[in-house]
Amino acid sequence: MADTPFIARGFHGRRAPAPSGRLPPGQYETRDFPVLSAGPTPRAPIATWDFTIRDSDEHSVKWSWDELRALPRETPTVDIHCVTKWSKFDTKWEGVSVDVLLDAAHAGGVAEGAFVLGFCDGGYTTNLPLADVTGGKAWVAFGYDGAPLPPEHGGPARLLVPHLYFWKSAKWVRGLQLLARDESGFWEQLGYHDRGDPWHEQRYQGDP
Amino acid sequence: MQTEEMRLDGNAAGGVLREVFARDVTAALATCTGCGAVGPVGALLEYGHGMGMILRCPGCDTAMLRVVRRTGWLHVDASGISLLMIPESTSIS
């Protein structure tokens, strides 16, 4: 029965006063790096850590921690946008392009798929169209701000897909499943958008 | 700031839970589908900060109850609870 909401006198929230052209609609800039997690921080031992790309027919390619870090790496500087409305500019990362991993996976017999499901320690999953993790748009990142990625921000490695809302940049990622049909991940099952483009405010299922 | 330092518990979820269940369930006993542990909803560990409410089993971290609010809908996944025993009276000993 919410008609006109009650406006709290003098309340503005803790927001930057002037939005800049780099902010997607509905977002506010933050200088912090808030930690938002759906569960406790996993502590996977590096010695047994691996990253897998697999298809639905049990073809898979794996990299150990050392093997991943031996691949050509990049240092993207990107803006990130959380669906809870904060955006952070010029974040600096280090990681391996998902293009490099996918090329190696296909060379190793893994079938293509139009969709991807990222899976992680702790059980978190997130789905994205394949087109959103290829063409230089996504990384498996293990460095942040010049140092190893800390556990509370997804270390040892997380997915980094900065052009989509940041819940798609899955923390503690352990691999990608390639799928012919889209399959909802942890938050998408609960109503969040299958793609999540902040520039079109694709926050929830059904947002155009 | 570690996630574990920030987590709350089922008490903080009380308001949202009243919307879902139409009665207080923080004193209700929930059985975890992951490990079978039984305990009050108020003692479950809450995560999700801002995106939604995730209540996890303090023993095995299974997500027992997940709630997301968006315009016009409240999405609820209770598949981590195999049994919920809700007391009839609000005065529990």
Place this chain on the structure above:
Amino acid sequence: MSSGIRVTPEVTHERPAAAQPRLEWRVATVVSVRDETPRARTLVLDVPQWPGHRAGQHVDVRLVAEDGYQSQRSYSIASAPEDASVALTVERIDDAEVSPYLCGVLRPGDGLEVRGPIGGYFVWDIAQGGPLLLVAGGSGIVPLMAMLRHHAHADAAVRARVSVRLLYSARKLEDVIYREELERLAVSPNVKVTLTLTRDAATHWQGYRRRIDRAMLEQESWPASGMSRAFVCGPTPLVESVATLLVELGHDPARVRTERFGPTG
């Protein structure tokens, strides 16, 4: 002083769950504000159609800005169920979004949107008997104060059969919320209040000067066999540490109830 005796008063707090009032947002009016410490302020509210509450419950508070931006937080009710108005005590956290507004901008006459009372687990009625252990860290004292105030309202005969021990950890003496009132309540023979200060350099303090640890709990809590219930409230790390220690000391985990306030509190 007897222990473990279940007290059955003539009037019970039982209310069939089907009769629970609908949980709705209401606009309360701020009646008065009172600074308890340099960082904590009590807001006394007049809430329309307030159904009454139980000690330990909280309200959700919602703030909406003119452009529709919203923030929501939960605050424990500090007042006893017997009190005429509803009081919340809020600790101001620097650079936070809601508490600086509640502690600095909100003034008597303003409206404040609240929803409650909420909670059925972290609640205590004197009908449940004693002995009772309360452990607070920082602003975790607020819901426990509602329990102490409820205890103080009871009939002398009832009160005398329910003993309470409070262990309260604060940074400095000036941060102890409700300090004078706690001293008055502690005059009662079956109410014991113990403070520990974790960052106070003042030399006149003769009490504990450290975080709550196993030895302190062993000294200040009830023996495991003779305790009816413990309520632990405050910052998450303190709550989890104390709850674990109480179980290590032999207390039944089902009798230890916790309410986490997050990273600060």
